[in-house]
Amino acid sequence: MKKTPAIIIGTVVVVIALVAIVAASSGKKNTTDTAMSGNTDSSSTSASTSNAVAADKVTIANYMFGPADIKVKVGTTVTWTNTDSVKHNIVSDDNMMPDGKLIGKGEAYTYTFTKSGTYKYHCSPHPYMHGSVVVE
């Protein structure tokens, strides 16, 4: 009868010790994770622009711009070609470039970027279609 509480106390002590060890090791992990995420945070700031693919041609297909995010050098003429049977256009989110006319299947729209910056655009009949051009 008296041995049972001793076993329980012993088990509890072991469990507490294990929890403490796990907590300590996960604490160490958290520290390194925080340090690592700190590093990735600083690189992901530049990664947000490096998500953009170096390209000067965008294909519109299935209500999507592909690649949606591109990067070009100043002076580059970007060509958007529509492969959908539905008409699309390229309209700046913030008036950084003139609104593109609607283009039908097989038609293309071009724009030459003469100033650096990030040009976000969408398709006016389908505002959920988004793309961006980073001009460097």
Ligand SMILES: [Cu+2]
């Ligand atoms: Cu569209």
